[in-house]
Amino acid sequence: MNGYVIGIDIGGTTTAVGLVDRAGRLLAEATIPTRPDEAAVLLADRLHETIGQLRETLPHPAGPAGIGIGAPNANYYRGTVENAVNLRWGPSVNLVELFRRHYALPVAVTNDANAAAIGEQLFGAARGMRHFIVITLGTGLGSGIVVNSELLYGADGFAGELGHTVVEPDGRLCACGNRGCLETYVSATGICRTVLALMAKRCDDSPLRRIAPDALTAKDIHEAARSGDGIALEAYDATARVLGMKLADAVAHLSPEAIFLTGGFAASGELLFAPVKRYLETFLLGIYRGKVALLPSGLQEGTGGLLGAAALIWHELDRLGGRNG
Amino acid sequence: MNGYVIGIDIGGTTTAVGLVDRAGRLLAEATIPTRPDEAAVLLADRLHETIGQLRETLPHPAGPAGIGIGAPNANYYRGTVENAVNLRWGPSVNLVELFRRHYALPVAVTNDANAAAIGEQLFGAARGMRHFIVITLGTGLGSGIVVNSELLYGADGFAGELGHTVVEPDGRLCACGNRGCLETYVSATGICRTVLALMAKRCDDSPLRRIAPDALTAKDIHEAARSGDGIALEAYDATARVLGMKLADAVAHLSPEAIFLTGGFAASGELLFAPVKRYLETFLLGIYRGKVALLPSGLQEGTGGLLGAAALIWHELDRLGGRNG
Numbered sequence: 001m002n003g004y005v006i007g008i009d010i011g012g013t014t015t016a017v018g019l020v021d022r023a024g025r026l027l028a029e030a031t032i033p034t035r036p037d038e039a040a041v042l043l044a045d046r047l048h049e050t051i052g053q054l055r056e057t058l059p060h061p062a063g064p065a066g067i068g069i070g071a072p073n074a075n076y077y078r079g080t081v082e083n084a085v086n087l088r089w090g091p092s093v094n095l096v097e098l099f100r101r102h103y104a105l106p107v108a109v110t111n112d113a114n115a116a117a118i119g120e121q122l123f124g125a126a127r128g129m130r131h132f133i134v135i136t137l138g139t140g141l142g143s144g145i146v147v148n149s150e151l152l153y154g155a156d157g158f159a160g161e162l163g164h165t166v167v168e169p170d171g172r173l174c175a176c177g178n179r180g181c182l183e184t185y186v187s188a189t190g191i192c193r194t195v196l197a198l199m200a201k202r203c204d205d206s207p208l209r210r211i212a213p214d215a216l217t218a219k220d221i222h223e224a225a226r227s228g229d230g231i232a233l234e235a236y237d238a239t240a241r242v243l244g245m246k247l248a249d250a251v252a253h254l255s256p257e258a259i260f261l262t263g264g265f266a267a268s269g270e271l272l273f274a275p276v277k278r279y280l281e282t283f284l285l286g287i288y289r290g291k292v293a294l295l296p297s298g299l300q301e302g303t304g305g306l307l308g309a310a311a312l313i314w315h316e317l318d319r320l321g322g323r324n325g
Numbered sequence: 326m327n328g329y330v331i332g333i334d335i336g337g338t339t340t341a342v343g344l345v346d347r348a349g350r351l352l353a354e355a356t357i358p359t360r361p362d363e364a365a366v367l368l369a370d371r372l373h374e375t376i377g378q379l380r381e382t383l384p385h386p387a388g389p390a391g392i393g394i395g396a397p398n399a400n401y402y403r404g405t406v407e408n409a410v411n412l413r414w415g416p417s418v419n420l421v422e423l424f425r426r427h428y429a430l431p432v433a434v435t436n437d438a439n440a441a442a443i444g445e446q447l448f449g450a451a452r453g454m455r456h457f458i459v460i461t462l463g464t465g466l467g468s469g470i471v472v473n474s475e476l477l478y479g480a481d482g483f484a485g486e487l488g489h490t491v492v493e494p495d496g497r498l499c500a501c502g503n504r505g506c507l508e509t510y511v512s513a514t515g516i517c518r519t520v521l522a523l524m525a526k527r528c529d530d531s532p533l534r535r536i537a538p539d540a541l542t543a544k545d546i547h548e549a550a551r552s553g554d555g556i557a558l559e560a561y562d563a564t565a566r567v568l569g570m571k572l573a574d575a576v577a578h579l580s581p582e583a584i585f586l587t588g589g590f591a592a593s594g595e596l597l598f599a600p601v602k603r604y605l606e607t608f609l610l611g612i613y614r615g616k617v618a619l620l621p622s623g624l625q626e627g628t629g630g631l632l633g634a635a636a637l638i639w640h641e642l643d644r645l646g647g648r649n650g
Contacts, residue, residue, distance in 0.1 A: 082612075131480040145578065147472055147479075154472075154580025155456040156616060164610040165574040169566075176610055241494075249490040253470065253578045255479025285489040285501055287407075291481060 117144025119308030125298025244279025442469025444633030450623025569604025
């Protein structure tokens with residue numbers, strides 16, 4: 001099987017690009033800076049150049065079968081990135097058009113959490129699952145929902161924004177402008193806010209009290225929790241309770257077989273998974289109890305975005321009967 | 326077009342049965358008591374008899390093309406009713422098998438809210454919509470979710486239980502055993518509980534204070550609100566706020582084109598719709614604002630269950646290419 005696709009994972013600071021075969025093998029990969037102030041067309045041009053270099057490393061001359069792109073605020077239906085907070089691309093950039101200038105190939109675009117979900121489905125631990133949810137836990141909380149083996153896009157391409165479901169209607173201010181969104185509680189930044197609130201509430205000593213709030217990271221909290229720090233442990237418990245409650249809501253909507261927790265903050269491992277599992281079961285309606293698996297990603301850490309972008313276009317090609325190789 | 330199907334809407338006290346053509350016309354209908362203590366097989370036998378009588382009223386001798394059944398706690402995948410609270414049928418009754426004893430026909434079973442959703446899709450105001458949600462507001466709160474023009478069943482057939490999403494983790498006790506479920510706030514019984522809480526909180530006079538809590542109904546509250554009663558009006562506002570917040574969550578999962586509010590309690594009309602619309606827009610993530618319609622059912626009041634059950638089997642027959650007539 002010589003066929004491969006181009007996967008592109010556009011982040012706020014770096015963009016990863018790789019050539020990926022149908023089995024999810026990364027044949028070649030590279031990372032370039034994103035330069036948030038640069039116009040999208042220039043990023044596309046630089047990627048075109050990098051892709052040319054990657055193709056030269058292949059032992060065979062075959063061209064790619066398609067291009068899959070994961071990007072923040074991407075809209076699958078329109079092929080656009082819209083109002084991305086970390087990229088100064090304006091209200092809307094059509095990535096499909098930008099790449100079609102260089103390639104006469106199918107191009108598909110989706111947001112990073114959707115890409116992670118389809119990567120899990122094609123190459124990871126969701127193989128064979130028809131109904132599942134992938135939650136990406138990083139600076140924010142993203143989600144990709146698969147229903148009947150297809151990504152759920154909804155009426156306008158923006159389905160699956162669980163990070164902006166409401167935990168507390170008058171709660172923490174969110175970057176989206178609303179209050180009390182899930183990602184203000186459950187994310188790397190969310191748990192930092194929770195630690196601040198707990199330091200206000202509690203009086204016990206903690207190494208976290210010696211870190212300026214601006215400098216505090218989820219990694220500090222993880223380390224403190226592993227050393228048995230009471231505030232850090234309560235912060236994990238509080239985070240897990242909110243996540244368990246909102247995942248129970250997601251199950252009441254979607255009845256998935258499994259929920260995957262991925263991304264940097266999910267690397268907290270059992271410190272997060274164990275209490276989330278417990279709270280999820282507590283909040284679930286009886287008919288769902290014991291039926292929904294809570295799982296880590298089956299993809300190698302750090303490859304989810306790139307493999308997901310590649311999986312997106314492989315999935316399209318499979319569906320079109322254009323399976324290559 | 327002479328083809329018709331049998332629609333059956335099983336409720337806790339009465340069961341409606343009708344002969345329904347592909348255009349959603351009720352050719353004949355009847356209602357029989359459900360007798361909750363009776364075994365399901367005897368209800369099926371009585372329905373068989375009633376259906377025979379209905380068929381005799383038709384001007385043509387053609388037989389039905391299929392049977393669609395809406396019932397509480399029904400599972401589409403298994404054809405069963407499981408642990409229905411209002412029917413003493415035990416842990417599981419296979420309705421498909423019970424009806425196949427009498428009819429060599431396709432039989433499909435789903436819960437009443439799912440039936441309402443597919444009825445809206447085939448015969449009502451959701452015609453042409455690919456993504457929408459139907460909320461049934463009665464004693465409880467049911468929901469049917471349509472994604473890509475198909476009812477969402479999820480991994481085990483029980484997707485779409487929005488009545489049991491969590492509003493307050495330590496809130497009102499729900500019949501399901503959990504606390505703070507949406508239907509304990511938003512339903513005919515939910516608004517009665519809200520009125521009790523408001524009578525405790527407020528001191529102003531109200532005609533609702535002269536009705537024993539056991540006798541208080543949503544209809545009393547509706548009438549009081551229409552007369553300008555402060556407690557009743559605040560109860561509607563509080564109910565609408567909770568519903569608007571949880572519908573915003575549903576939109577963040579599903580990105581539907583429209584949400585339909587149906588059922589007896591939705592007959593409150595603008596008293597409910599106006600504030601729900603306002604709160605929904607407030608709680609929605611920016612990308613969804615102004616894009617989700619909040620609508621009443623397009624079906625004649627009281628016919629949703631029966632037409633929905635018929636629509637369920639028409640939809641199956643359409644999909645099988647067995648469109649009759």
